[in-house]
Amino acid sequence: MKTNRFFAVLALTAAILASAGCKKDEPVKKITFPEAQTLQISIDETLPLVFEADADWKLTIDKQWLVFVDGEAQVSQISGVAGPVSLTLTTADVTSIFDEETATIDITMGTETQTLCTVTRLAEERTATMWSLPWSGEGEEITSLDFKYEWGSVSTAKVTFSANFDWVVKSIPDWMEGELFSGAAGDCDNQNYQYFGVKEEAYPYEKTGNIVISDQSGEHEITFPATFTGMGEEDILIRDGAKDVWSIAFSANHFVKTMGPSGMEESDRTSMDLSIMTRNMEYMVMPLEKKDPYGMGQMWFADPWQIRVDTDTPGMVKVSVEPDMAEGFEGYILIVPKALCPENPDDFGQSWFTKFENSDYMIKVTVDAPAATAGGFMLSWTRTLAKGEAVPFTSYDGFGGMKPSDFQYGLPDDNTYVYELPSEINGPLAMLPMGFPSNWQAGVSNGETVTYLFSASGEGFSSDKSNFDVAANIYESNGQSHMALSYSEAAMKAAPSMSFLIISFYQDMSELEMYKPSAALVLVKM
Numbered sequence: 001m002k003t004n005r006f007f008a009v010l011a012l013t014a015a016i017l018a019s020a021g022c023k024k025d026e027p028v029k030k031i032t033f034p035e036a037q038t039l040q041i042s043i044d045e046t047l048p049l050v051f052e053a054d055a056d057w058k059l060t061i062d063k064q065w066l067v068f069v070d071g072e073a074q075v076s077q078i079s080g081v082a083g084p085v086s087l088t089l090t091t092a093d094v095t096s097i098f099d100e101e102t103a104t105i106d107i108t109m110g111t112e113t114q115t116l117c118t119v120t121r122l123a124e125e126r127t128a129t130m131w132s133l134p135w136s137g138e139g140e141e142i143t144s145l146d147f148k149y150e151w152g153s154v155s156t157a158k159v160t161f162s163a164n165f166d167w168v169v170k171s172i173p174d175w176m177e178g179e180l181f182s183g184a185a186g187d188c189d190n191q192n193y194q195y196f197g198v199k200e201e202a203y204p205y206e207k208t209g210n211i212v213i214s215d216q217s218g219e220h221e222i223t224f225p226a227t228f229t230g231m232g233e234e235d236i237l238i239r240d241g242a243k244d245v246w247s248i249a250f251s252a253n254h255f256v257k258t259m260g261p262s263g264m265e266e267s268d269r270t271s272m273d274l275s276i277m278t279r280n281m282e283y284m285v286m287p288l289e290k291k292d293p294y295g296m297g298q299m300w301f302a303d304p305w306q307i308r309v310d311t312d313t314p315g316m317v318k319v320s321v322e323p324d325m326a327e328g329f330e331g332y333i334l335i336v337p338k339a340l341c342p343e344n345p346d347d348f349g350q351s352w353f354t355k356f357e358n359s360d361y362m363i364k365v366t367v368d369a370p371a372a373t374a375g376g377f378m379l380s381w382t383r384t385l386a387k388g389e390a391v392p393f394t395s396y397d398g399f400g401g402m403k404p405s406d407f408q409y410g411l412p413d414d415n416t417y418v419y420e421l422p423s424e425i426n427g428p429l430a431m432l433p434m435g436f437p438s439n440w441q442a443g444v445s446n447g448e449t450v451t452y453l454f455s456a457s458g459e460g461f462s463s464d465k466s467n468f469d470v471a472a473n474i475y476e477s478n479g480q481s482h483m484a485l486s487y488s489e490a491a492m493k494a495a496p497s498m499s500f501l502i503i504s505f506y507q508d509m510s511e512l513e514m515y516k517p518s519a520a521l522v523l524v525k526m
Contacts, residue, residue: 031055031109037117041066041089043097043124049087049117055109056081059116063103066119067092089119097124098165098220128163128213128222131188139188144225145211147198152237152244154228156197162188166216169194173209173226175202182216198228203237204281206230230279233339236360237277247364248272250321271320274335274363282338285311289331307331307365321367329367336361377417377521378432378484388429390417390521398524407522408457408502416520425492428469432484433505433519440507442470442485453506454485460499461523467491492525500524 034051041047046069058079061067067074069088078087100123107116131139139160147154161167161183168182178196183189198207207228214221231237238245240258243265249257256269276283287309306329310318319333334356356362379388393404393411396418404416419429433440443452452470456463469486485503495501504517511518 031112033107033109033112033114034116036115039089039117039119040122041091041119042122043091043094045091047089047119049085049089049105051085051107051116053080053082053085053107053109057085058108059087060106060108061103062106063101064093065091065095065101065121066103066105091121094121098126099123124164126163126165126215126220126222128161128165128167129188130211130224131160131162131190133158133160133190133193139190141188144227145196146226147228149198149203149229149231149235152235154198154203156195158193159196160188160190160193161213162186163213163222165220167213168216168218170212170214170218170221172196172211173207175199175205175207175209175228176211176226196226200277202228202230204231204277204279231277233279234337235279236283236335236337237275238335238360238363239275239277240272241275245272245274245363247366248319249366271318274317274319274333276315276317276335278337279339281315284334284336284338284341285309285317286334286336287331288334289329306367307333309333319363319365321365329365331365333363333365334361335363377419377519378434379419380430381427388419390419392416393418393522396420396524398526404520410515410517411502411504411520412516412518415518416522418522418524420524420526421492425489428486428489429492429523430484430486431503431521433521436505436507436518442468444509451509451512453508453512455504455506455512455517456501458499458501458523460525461495461501462491463501464491487523492523495525497525 032054034053037049037051039047039049056079059068059077061076064076067076067090068078069090070078074090074092101121103119103121104115105117105119106113129141130143130145132142132145133139135158145157145159147157156178161169163183163185165185166183167185169180172178172180175198176196177199179194181192181194183192196211205228207226207230209226210223211226212221212223240260243258244260245258246261247259249259255267256272257266258272259265287307289306306322308318308320308322317333317335321329336356340361377390379390381388393399393407393416394401394413398418398420399407403413404411405413419431421429440453442454443450452465452468454468456465456468467488467490469488485505487501487503501523503521503523505519505521506512506516507518
């Protein structure tokens with residue numbers, strides 16, 4: 001019986017050992033990793049990452065610019081359990097948006113780690129826009145900067161740029177004028193701008209070019225086209241330096257006086273250099289003189305011997321007169337753009353003169369007679385420079401032989417003259433009493449007090465001192481300058497018919513204090 005029990009115990013032990021041996025030799029299950037992925041992401045983009053996990057897992061990203069979105073947080077590590085997984089990726093802490101970079105996402109399951117995903121962040125393209133800014137209000141995005149020639153000039157453009165990088169204006173076309181400047185990345189900044197324009201020497205030509213901006217290092221250029229139409233086929237600029245010229249008058253001593261938008265200007269030059277601008281600098285120059293060879297009141301045009309015109313220098317017309325020039329000469333210099341020129345210059349005639357007579361193409365040239373007393377006064381209409389002529393008071397029929405002192409007490413009988421206003425009044429009337437001291441002026445100043453060396457009275461005319469200009473024009477008499485007195489155009493036109501204005505002139509303060517003028521001029525309006 002004991003033997004049977006012993007063998008029973010042995011059998012049970014063997015069974016237990018056999019059972020234990022079977023469990024130890026059973027194979028362990030192998031973990032399968034997801035297939036590696038390749039993804040691309042743009043800055044500020046969100047991207048799904050989907051995979052199947054065979055076991056509990058942990059993900060790790062090796063670059064700071066790529067993160068997982070975990071609720072409200074952004075993390076570089078995240079973990080989970082076996083099964084389907086869906087995560088969200090996004091970018092953060094991007095230091096350079098213009099460089100492409102690659103990040104690696106590793107997955108760890110059990111004791112092993114493999115690459116789950118390679119993510120490439122795409123480089124952002126450098127972009128910029130050009131803006132035209134008004135004097136006030138919002139700017140306007142423009143694709144090109146376009147200039148036009150109008151009314152003798154080209155307006156400037158107020159310009160800035162908007163870019164996604166720090167920028168600098170690297171260059172502008174050589175025909176443009178303006179300063180280079182820079183700006184920071186961001187939207188259009190209407191406080192950071194420059195004015196761009198067109199250089200005057202470029203006016204005659206059609207121009208194209210590029211405005212170039214780049215990053216601060218001068219790399220990665222972006223260009224914007226710039227255009228200029230140039231002067232029109234019929235445009236012309238005739239200038240003395242920077243000033244427009246309408247007419248030229250040579251005085252008896254050959255000095256030059258010019259008339260332009262700012263009025264008459266005198267100089268000590270004996271010649272005039274006119275700068276010419278037309279489209280492509282193509283033009284014709286023709287000097288002309290008015291003549292009436294048959295005394296029939298019909299003007300003919302011929303080459304004037306009094307005017308010297310030198311056109312040897314391109315873009316320049318040098319004008320002077322012969323030493324023995326004729327007094328009272330009236331001539332013209334016609335400067336016509338190529339588009340308006342007759343095919344044969346010999347075809348120029350009366351009809352052409354009529355066509356251009358009052359145009360910007362015609363420069364009037366006159367030669368003044370030597371300054372002379374016109375009944376004791378030198379008179380001129382300041383707008384047209386036309387000379388006036390006064391007559392002695394006793395010779396004027398309108399006063400019936402009356403003496404000046406009978407007409408008004410104190411008027412000098414031997415130096416009072418009458419000037420009858422023309423039917424068309426064109427500008428203020430400037431008057432200078434001849435024979436007065438060389439330094440005579442219509443008014444003298446003593447500190448803040450101004451004493452006028454003239455007085456005015458009459459009927460129908462306003463004698464208000466505000467109608468008189470004591471600094472209107474400077475004339476030369478006997479080589480010395482005088483300041484003429486000028487009476488306004490508006491006051492003359494406002495006077496009714498059958499009215500007169502007596503202007504008494506005093507040489508010095510003593511004459512004024514005694515009310516004894518040395519000269520007087522009576523303006524009469526019929």
